[in-house]
Amino acid sequence: MTAVPETLTAHLPDGVAEAVDARLLVAAEDDIVARIWRRDDTVWGPAGQPEVADRLGWLDIADRLLPEADDLIAFADEVRDAGILDVVLLGMGGSSLAPEVLRRTFGFQAGYPHLHVLDSTDAQAVLDVEAVTDPDTTLYVVATKSGGTIETLSAFAHFHALQPDGTHFVAITDPGSKLVDLATEHGFRRTFLNDPDIGGRYSALSYFGLVPGALMGANIRGLLQGAGIAAAAARPIDTRVEHAALWLGAALGELSARGRDKLTFLIDEPLQSFGLWVEQLVAESTGKTNEHPEHGENAVGILPVADEPLGAVAGYGQDRVFVHLERSDGEPSEGDLARAALMTELAAAGHATITTRFSPASLAEDLGGLFFTAEFATAVAGWVLGINPFDQPNVQEAKDNTAKALEARTPAQPDAHDHELQELLAAAGPPSYVAIMAYVAPSEQFDAAIAELRAAIRDATQATTTFGYGPRFLHSTGQLHKGGPKHGRFLQLVHGAAAGVEIPGQDYDFETLKAAQAIGDLETLRHHGLPAERVTLGEDPVAAVKHLTTRVQGLL
Numbered sequence: 001m002t003a004v005p006e007t008l009t010a011h012l013p014d015g016v017a018e019a020v021d022a023r024l025l026v027a028a029e030d031d032i033v034a035r036i037w038r039r040d041d042t043v044w045g046p047a048g049q050p051e052v053a054d055r056l057g058w059l060d061i062a063d064r065l066l067p068e069a070d071d072l073i074a075f076a077d078e079v080r081d082a083g084i085l086d087v088v089l090l091g092m093g094g095s096s097l098a099p100e101v102l103r104r105t106f107g108f109q110a111g112y113p114h115l116h117v118l119d120s121t122d123a124q125a126v127l128d129v130e131a132v133t134d135p136d137t138t139l140y141v142v143a144t145k146s147g148g149t150i151e152t153l154s155a156f157a158h159f160h161a162l163q164p165d166g167t168h169f170v171a172i173t174d175p176g177s178k179l180v181d182l183a184t185e186h187g188f189r190r191t192f193l194n195d196p197d198i199g200g201r202y203s204a205l206s207y208f209g210l211v212p213g214a215l216m217g218a219n220i221r222g223l224l225q226g227a228g229i230a231a232a233a234a235r236p237i238d239t240r241v242e243h244a245a246l247w248l249g250a251a252l253g254e255l256s257a258r259g260r261d262k263l264t265f266l267i268d269e270p271l272q273s274f275g276l277w278v279e280q281l282v283a284e285s286t287g288k289t290n291e292h293p294e295h296g297e298n299a300v301g302i303l304p305v306a307d308e309p310l311g312a313v314a315g316y317g318q319d320r321v322f323v324h325l326e327r328s329d330g331e332p333s334e335g336d337l338a339r340a341a342l343m344t345e346l347a348a349a350g351h352a353t354i355t356t357r358f359s360p361a362s363l364a365e366d367l368g369g370l371f372f373t374a375e376f377a378t379a380v381a382g383w384v385l386g387i388n389p390f391d392q393p394n395v396q397e398a399k400d401n402t403a404k405a406l407e408a409r410t411p412a413q414p415d416a417h418d419h420e421l422q423e424l425l426a427a428a429g430p431p432s433y434v435a436i437m438a439y440v441a442p443s444e445q446f447d448a449a450i451a452e453l454r455a456a457i458r459d460a461t462q463a464t465t466t467f468g469y470g471p472r473f474l475h476s477t478g479q480l481h482k483g484g485p486k487h488g489r490f491l492q493l494v495h496g497a498a499a500g501v502e503i504p505g506q507d508y509d510f511e512t513l514k515a516a517q518a519i520g521d522l523e524t525l526r527h528h529g530l531p532a533e534r535v536t537l538g539e540d541p542v543a544a545v546k547h548l549t550t551r552v553q554g555l556l
C-alpha cells in the first residue's frame with residue numbers, strides 16, 4: 001500500500017486505501033498529472049467539449065501574477081491616497097467568495113479601507129452596506145467574469161445612482177464583456193481584464209481575489225508565493241505518493257464513489273470562512289449528471305458541508321468524509337481543541353478522516369497553497385468521477401425560471417404545513433441530506449440560529465445538513481442540488497425585507513428580484529422531482545428560525 005503524502009494525515013475505511021492506490025496507478029499509467037499541466041482537455045472527456053481547454057488558466061496564474069503584485073499594491077496606495085475609506089465588492093459566486101474569505105481571514109488592516117462584500121439581492125443586505133459606507137469615500141469594485149450577472153449589475157445600477165462619479169468604480173471582468181463597455185461609458189477608475197481561461201470558482205488567485213485583497217491591505221504577495229509553492233509541488237514528479245493534490249483528488253473521488261460523498265469540513269480559526277469558497281469549488285465542479293452512452297444517466301457529486309455544528313460521533317452517517325484544516329501552532333481555541341478531539345474519535349469509529357495543517361505565522365502563504373491544492377484536487381476528483389469539473393450546466397435553469405417568475409410576477413408557493421415539513425425531514429437520513437437555503441440578509445445572529453436548526457435535524461435523523469444564503473448559494477451548491485445525486489431534501493426560508501430599494505433602469509426592486517429567485521429555484525427543484533418546501537420567515541428572521549427549530553424538534 002502506498003503512503004499518504006506527508007503534508008496530510010488520513011484514516012481511510014477498509015478497502016478505500018486500496019482503491020486510492022489503484023486509482024493512483026491508473027493516474028500514473030494515463031499520465032494524468034502531466035496531461036493536466038499540458039492543458040489536455042481529454043482528461044475530462046472527449047476532445048473539444050466546451051468549457052474545459054479554455055478553463056485551465058488557474059494552473060499557473062499565481063506565477064504569472066506574482067510580478068504584478070507591486071502594481072496591484074501601488075494601485076491600492078493610489079486608492080488610499082484618494083481618501084477611500086471603504087471598498088464595496090459587488091459580485092456573485094466565484095467573483096465574491098475569495099474576497100469574502102480574505103476579508104474574514106485577515107480582518108481590517110490598519111491604514112487600509114474596510115472591505116465589504118455584497119453578494120445578495122436582499123434589500124436589507126443592500127441597505128446594511130449603504131448604512132456603513134459614505135459614497136464619497138467609497139470605491140465600488142464591480143466583479144463579474146461574464147459581465148452579465150443580474151445580481152451584480154443590479155447592485156452596480158443601485159450604487160451608481162448614489163455615486164455617479166466613475167472614478168469611484170473599478171471593474172474586474174473578462175476582455176470583451178458587457179462590463180468593459182459599461183466601465184468605459186462611465187469612466188471607471190480602472191478595469192482589470194482577467195485571463196478569460198479561468199472560471200469563477202477557480203479564480204481566487206487571479207484579479208478576482210487579488211484586487212480586493214490588495215485594496216484591503218492583505219498580503220497578496222504571500223498568497224501568490226504560497227500558491228506558487230503548492231503549484232510547483234503539484235507538477236509531474238516520479239514519486240506519485242508525494243503529490244498531495246493528486247492523492248486528495250483521488251481519495252475524495254474514490255470515497256464518493258463508495259457512498260462517502262458528504263465532504264464535511266472542520267476548519268480552525270482564523271480560516272473558518274475558507275469553507276464558503278471551497279463549498280462553491282467542490283459543489284459546482286462535481287455535482288453533475290452524465291449521459292453515458294452505455295449506462296444511461298448517471299448523477300455524481302461530492303457535497304461540501306461547511307459550518308455544520310459539531311455533533312456526537314453517533315450523529316454522523318456512513319456517507320461522510322471529514323477534512324480538518326488544523327492550526328499547527330499558536331494557542332488553540334476551545335473550538336480548535338473540540339475539532340481535534342472529534343477527528344480522533346471519528347477516525348477511531350472507522351470514519352474517513354483527512355487532516356492538513358496551516359500556521360497563523362504564514363497565513364497568507366498557507367491560504368494561497370490551500371486555494372491551489374483544493375483547485376487541483378477538485379480537477380482530479382472530476383477526472384475520477386468522469387465529469388467536466390469546469391462547467392455548471394444546471395445553474396442556468398434556475399436563472400431562466402427566475403426570469404420567468406420576474407416577468408410574470410409569479411406569486412410564492414404556500415408555506416409548508418407540519419405534515420409536509422415532517423415528510424421532508426423525517427426521511428432525511430443517509431444518503432439524503434437536508435439543504436437549508438435562506439433568502440435573508442446575512443448576519444452572525446442568523447448563522448447562530450441556523451446552526452441550532454441544523455443540529456436539531458442532524459441529531460434526530462443522522463442527515464447531513466448544509467446551509468446557504470440565497471441567492472449566493474445558487475452560484476455554488478445550487479449546481480449540485482440539481483445536477484448531483486438526487487439525495488437532497490430542500491428547505492427554503494424566505495424573509496420579506498424592505499420594499500422600494502430600487503434597481504434603476506428596472507421595473508422591479510431588490511425584494512421583487514429576490515422573491516423571483518426564490519420562486520424560480522423552488523420550481524426548478526420540484527421540476528427535478530426533488531422534495532422542496534418553503535417557510536416564510538416573519539418580521540424577525542432570527543426569532544423565526546428559533547421558532548422553526550422548536551417546531552421541527554416537535555415533528556422529528
Ligand SMILES: O=P(O)(O)OC[C@H]1O[C@](O)(CO)[C@@H](O)[C@@H]1O
Nearest residue numbers: 093094095144145146149200475
Ligand atoms: O463572475 P460572473 O460571470 O458574474 O459569475 C458569477 C458566478 O455565476 C456562475 O457563473 C454560475 O452560478 C458561477 O460559476 C460564477 O462564479
